[in-house]
Amino acid sequence: MSNSKFTRRGVIKTGAAAGAGLALPTIFTGAANAFTNEPGAGSVKIGFNVPQSGPYADEGLDELRAQELAVEHLNGVGDGGMLNTFSSKALGGNGILGRKVEFVTGNTNTKSDVARASAKSMIEKDGVIMINGGSSSGVAIAVQGLCQEAGIIFMAGLTHSNDTTGKDKKANGFRHFFNAYMSGAALAPVLENAYGSDRNAYHLTSDYTWGWTQQESMVASTEAHGWKTTNTVLTPVGAGDFSSYITPVLNSGADVLVLNHYGRDMINSITAAVQFGLRDKQVNGKDFQIVVPLYSELMAEGAGENIKGVYGSMNWNWQLEDAGTAAFVKSFGEKYGRPPSNSAHTCYVQTLLYADAVARAGSFNPCAVGEALEGFEFDGMGNGPTLYRAEDHQCFKDVLVMKGKENPENQFDILEKVETTPRAQVEYAPDHPMFAGGELGACNSGA
Amino acid sequence: MDAILLQTLNGLDKGAAYALIALGLTLIFGTLGVVNFAHGALFMIGSFCAVTLQRLLSISYTTIDPEKTDFLGNPAKIETPYIEGWFGPEIGAAIIDWSVPLAIIFAIPIMVTLGFIMERGLIKHFYNRPHADQILVTFGLAIVLQEIIKYYFGANPIPTPAPTAFKGSLDIGVMIGFDPNAIIYPIWRLIYFVFSLIVIGGIFAFLRFTTFGMVVRAGMADRETVGLLGINIDKRFTIMFGIAAAVAGLAGVMYTPINSPNYEFGMEFLVLSFVVVVVGGMGSLPGAVMAGFLLGILGSFASMNEVKQIFPGIDQIIIYLVAIIILLVRPRGLMGRKGVMEE
Structure with a gap:
């Protein structure tokens, strides 16, 4: 007879429990921290999930250029761009809450499953606190759902479907871009x-x-x-x-x-x-x-x-003549030799808006950041006075009606503005039938 | 009736592209026994020959116009093509305007050379390997070629218009007794259809009426016997690979005004072209051409609203559905030969 306390059944049970624990995705084991991917004192990491291959790869590249520029401006490098014209003055060019901003990039390939896998990897392996970017509503809705589950803020890029802030809206997701x-x-x-x-x-x-x-x-x-x-x-x-x-x-x-x-x-x-x-x-x-x-x-x-x-x-065009647009086009144009696209603009603005919300909230906690963004009114970002509506996390601002130019003078001179449609004309009630069917739900901090 | 005629015309030009690619695929398979998944990439490279020639012809010198400004407010740079300086603005602009037809001449040596390099440098090492290995290596090659094109030209489609003289459309309906505007068809698509018939006819004539073609056909039927007669059949098959690459390239060049080329251009056609080859019968050149046009026309009819109302989503599956039915009824395809891909 053996005196050992180890039994075959006991070893199997312990092994199974340990295995299950190890196998659990880290996004579900964040209870030890106050919230998912709480940053340390030195730096904070954000994730840019954009199409780097597939049909929208050029658009993704332009988004990435703008996002890199936004990080430079947040860290006090360069001329500051729209930080100089932004109505909120919470950011001082010294990172976010004194932490240097770092970033990682992911490739959505304009496919929902690839985009989710890429976002998951950035959250679990790279420890990003926020995800921004994308050029498809299918991708945006998929990644927004993942961020909600993971307790991460999602600052959508180019997504124009009503569903993103309609039936598929989420408390952790925010859209600056206009909609259908x-x-x-x-x-x-x-x-x-x-x-x-x-x-x-x-x-x-x-x-x-x-x-x-x-x-x-x-x-x-x-x-x-x-x-x-x-x-x-x-x-x-x-x-x-x-x-x-x-x-x-x-x-x-x-x-x-x-x-x-x-x-x-x-x-x-x-x-x-x-x-x-x-x-x-x-x-x-x-x-x-x-x-x-x-x-x-x-x-x-x-x-x-x-x-x-x-x-x-x-949503926006580089030919607008307001101070915010001029500042952004100057920064972007001098760095990359071409004017920014409207998807680049929305990603740039979303990155700054997130950073500003953290600074105003005084915390990286997604729920505090969400609260700071809800109902936030701002100006100086190229679209005139803008509201981040609390009920659905949709930005409301003027919309541009454009027309293909008859006699373009160069490769960038393709579209001309016909009208700036005032914000009041494109506003709708939060329970409008085209946006009905979903619930914003409660913010998830991952705690 | 007018709708049926329109969809038939539509199917013919789409079928022409399928037929040209499938013809090249069958030539390669019939001669070298290689399943070439890089063939769609050759179509794409052909289309970028047209883009490259357009850009070469448009190489410009820069002057500063102090009265205009660029997007940053600096004095604007005015680009003037050298060719307009050499030949005068009108002739220079006309040469650039005709860059797509001119690209046919530009593309042939490039595509033949690329075909030789592909065959001698890579594919010949896989002749005695299983078809799965050949598919993997040629598919890998296609991805490499795509990424090279993406690196240099970007992912966005590049507009490559037809010459101004061929930009409009013809009211074919009036010519055959219908009301005006009932059957309108773009001139360039008609040119594409005629061009494909000429190329297909040329390939068949080459194989049928030249000694070289006769040897190649004999080699396709019985490679060993032709070899025993002291004929270097491998050399001829390598040349056929070059010709097949040129056919795919020319199909790509002429397709650029129909759809603006992008780096994934070939993949859109590749899968359908393989279906065309299988439906036509592996190794059968007439079968590939016939199946190309047949599936092109059926695909067009399936997109008609009247058809989609009865069978929703049929436009997305029709080609595969027809392929299944044909292969069930005729397992070797429409004109497949016994013994090909059956060992």
Whole structure:
């Protein structure tokens, strides 16, 4: 008989318990700290999760440039950019709460599962306190959900679906970028002025969350201005050649084609539409028109001369003449030799807004930061007076209606501003039907 | 009726691209027995030959215009292409305008050389390896080529328009008795279709009516016997690899005005082209061409609203669905030969 206290069953039980403990993801074992990835005294790390490969890699690169610039400005390097024009003066160019800002980058590849894996790695392995960036609503919603579970603040990049701050909103997620409803509300009156109220629109729409809400918003806003909707057709993301979706438009009786496409899909669909002579066509006694509700500079560059005279909307554009825009364009242009895109702008502003909220809250605790951002009103960031609404974490500000320039003078001179739509015109109630169905929920600090 | 005609035309130009890529794939498979997953990348490289020539022709000298400013408020730099200085503004601009057709001449030597380098430098080492190894190595090569293009040209599509003379569209409906505006088709897509027929016809004529082609066909049928006759069949097959690379490259060059090229351009076609090869019958050149056009046209019809209302989502699966049905009915594909890929 053995005197040993070790039994086979005991060893298995202990081993199983220890194994399970070790196997638990670190994001669920943060109870020892006050909150997830509480930074030390010397530095704080933030994560930039942007597409570095795939169709939006150039846009991701531009976001990354702006994010690096924001970190420089937070650490007191360079000319300070928008810190000089920002209405809040909580940041002093000495990092965040005296800690030097460091960053790591991840690649979303514009795929939700890849983006989540990348964000998870930055949270668990790199210990980031906040995640910022991205160029897709599908990705933003996926990463926002992960950050909520992990107790991390998510400062969204380019995401335009109503769902991001609608049915999929989360207490730990914040969006500075405008949304599909705002695009519709800003564009519809301009389109009515330009093309009249007796129009028949045909919609081609990307078959995912952004496309669906963009189409819903455009249909509602244009119909409110007298337009009729001839047809709405969903197209697969990355369809390549859109000719087989464009040809049915020719004899549909529609006199306007609304392309609810973004990025490479928009470039390909508008190219096909122009090739098939839609812009030279007359229907119902009127010139046929094309509308692209969401513009970006890189997308316009890819579409080339096909976007001349085509209306769309933007969150921000480097040609604005306010002090904040001038400061940012100067910093960015001198460092990188080109003006920033509107996705670069939103990522830059989001990084500064996060840092400012930490400074005002006096804590990195995500719940304290969230509280500082909720209801925060600010100015000097290129969009005029802006509100981070507490109810849904959506920023409310002016929206730009843009048009493809007829005679561009250089590669950056592609779009021109038609109108700055005032914030009041694009505001909506938090319980608006297009945003209904989700709950913000409670903030999660990971404690 | 007009909608059906329009979708048929659509299918023909899409099918033309599938047929050209599938033809090259079949040439390589039929001669060298290699499953070349880098073939889509060759299509992409061809399209970037057009981009490169456009940029070469547009190389400019810079002058300062003190009356204009750039985005930072500095005096604006005005770029003027050298070619406009050498030949005058009108002729210089016309040469740049015609960069896509001119790129055909530019692309042929580049693509043939690239084909030789690929075959001699890498692929020949995998002739006696399993098909899975060949797929892995050529797929890896495709990714390397993509990343090289992305590094130098970026990820954003680059507009590469057709010459101004071919930019518009034709009212084909009026020509055949329909109402005006009923069947409008872009001129460049018609040119692409005709171009593909010429290339396909040229390849078939080359294989059918030249001694070189006869030897290659004999080698495709029975490589060992041709070798025993003292003919260096390997050398001819290497040349065929170069020709197949050039066909893919030319398909890419001419496709640039239809869709702006980007580094993932080839992958969009590669998978579908493999389906085309399998449906046509492994190793069958006429089968590849026939299946290319057939699947192109079916894909177009499946995108019609009337069809999608009955079968939602059919546009995304039609090609694979047809491939399954054909392979169930004819396991060797439409024109497949016994013994190919069956050992």
